Amino acid sequence: MAPINASEVKGYAPKEVLPEVETDNGKGIGYSYDTLQETANFLLSRTSVRPRIGIICGSGMGSYWKDGSLADHIEDPVRFKYEDIPNFPVSTVEGHTGQLVFGKLGDVPVMAMQGRFHYYEGYPLWKCCLPVRVMKLIGIKVLMATNAAGGLKSAYKVGDIMIVKDHINMMGFAGNNPLHGPNDERFGPRFPPMNRAYNYEYRKIAKEVAKELSIDNIVREGVYTCLGGPNFETVAELNMLKMVGVDAVGMSTVHEVITARHCDMHVFALSLITNECVVEYDHDAEANHEEVLDVGRMRQDILRKYVTKLVERFNKTLTP
Numbered sequence: 239m240a241p242i243n244a245s246e247v248k249g250y251a252p253k254e255v256l257p258e259v260e261t262d263n264g265k266g267i268g269y270s271y272d273t274l275q276e277t278a279n280f281l282l283s284r285t286s287v288r289p290r291i292g293i294i295c296g297s298g299m300g301s302y303w304k305d306g307s308l309a310d311h312i313e314d315p316v317r318f319k320y321e322d323i324p325n326f327p328v329s330t331v332e333g334h335t336g337q338l339v340f341g342k343l344g345d346v347p348v349m350a351m352q353g354r355f356h357y358y359e360g361y362p363l364w365k366c367c368l369p370v371r372v373m374k375l376i377g378i379k380v381l382m383a384t385n386a387a388g389g390l391k392s393a394y395k396v397g398d399i400m401i402v403k404d405h406i407n408m409m410g411f412a413g414n415n416p417l418h419g420p421n422d423e424r425f426g427p428r429f430p431p432m433n434r435a436y437n438y439e440y441r442k443i444a445k446e447v448a449k450e451l452s453i454d455n456i457v458r459e460g461v462y463t464c465l466g467g468p469n470f471e472t473v474a475e476l477n478m479l480k481m482v483g484v485d486a487v488g489m490s491t492v493h494e495v496i497t498a499r500h501c502d503m504h505v506f507a508l509s510l511i512t513n514e515c516v517v518e519y520d521h522d523a524e525a526n527h528e529e530v531l532d533v534g535r536m537r538q539d540i541l542r543k544y545v546t547k548l549v550e551r552f553n554k555t556l557t558p
């Protein structure tokens with residue numbers, strides 16, 4: 239039988255129109271350990287700050303509203319624009335400034351990402367999570383990821399802060415995972431467990447600190463999921479997610495957490511509930527990014543105080 243010429247088959251994309259798979263000089267998916275070590279060395283050689291806690295600032299939380307945001311309160315800051323860091327992607331989303339800030343929050347040395355990378359920007363998941371591996375290589379032990387999310391649980395109100403107890407990796411169900419591709423054991427094992435992804439002790443501390451700051455009336459605990467975006471969800475999609483136990487819906491964090499746990503970092507995550515998920519058809523409200531940023535601004539002082547206290551408490555759990 240004559241071989242089939244794939245490019246003549248209807249619906250088959252010829253090789254020249256298929257997207258390029260991002261590789262490290264053709265050596266595989268993702269950047270190699272050595273390439274990321276170069277990025278880590280670049281940063282370490284330009285600052286004397288040696289952070290053990292890394293913070294990812296979500297939409298409206300680290301970037302947009304100048305002077306009040308967490309990242310703007312880091313003392314003695316050393317800032318790196320993403321475009322100046324070797325091998326780093328650049329932020330393209332409003333509300334994500336696009337710089338790394340090293341310095342002190344309270345009396346704790348930290349590194350904060352003022353802006354993260356999302357799948358919908360066109361980056362493969364491994365590239366969205368590249369900064370997490372760089373954090374690992376500069377000595378960071380704890381990843382604190384923050385995000386803006388739609389509140390799906392009916393008890394949640396706009397402005398609530400959800401401690402993430404667990405996640406559902408919807409994109410992973412379809413085989414899209416930041417660890418896809420060859421595994422480098424220097425980062426972690428081929429098959430990492432994920433049942434204890436969100437550190438139990440840190441969740442407990444976060445609830446105690448919420449009480450100390452008298453914000454326990456707005457602090458919740460729940461399950462987060464990440465969808466690919468950039469569109470917000472349909473009513474049917476939200477109802478399906480609700481049925482399977484999702485409390486808050488976003489477009490980030492899950493793959494960062496998987497990457498961090500793969501390389502044995504402790505993980506804590508917070509979702510700021512920036513909008514109510516609309517789960518009925520006879521409803522006029524529509525989710526929009528402006529509301530997300532506005533709620534980030536409304537909560538920036540509380541979040542900054544909360545995160546600063548958490549950083550101090552988490553730091554005490556780390557051995558010197």
Ligand SMILES: O=P(O)(O)O[C@@H]1C[C@H](O)[C@@H](CO)O1
Nearest residue numbers: 296297385386489490527530
């Ligand atoms: O970076 P995060 O996850 O905080 O941002 C969320 C998801 C989208 O990027 C954006 C939608 O408004 O907010």
Ligand SMILES: Nc1nc2[nH]cnc2c(=O)[nH]1
Nearest residue numbers: 386387388487488489525
């Ligand atoms: N997917 C998703 N991401 C969000 N980020 C902020 N709000 C939302 C939302 O309602 N859905």
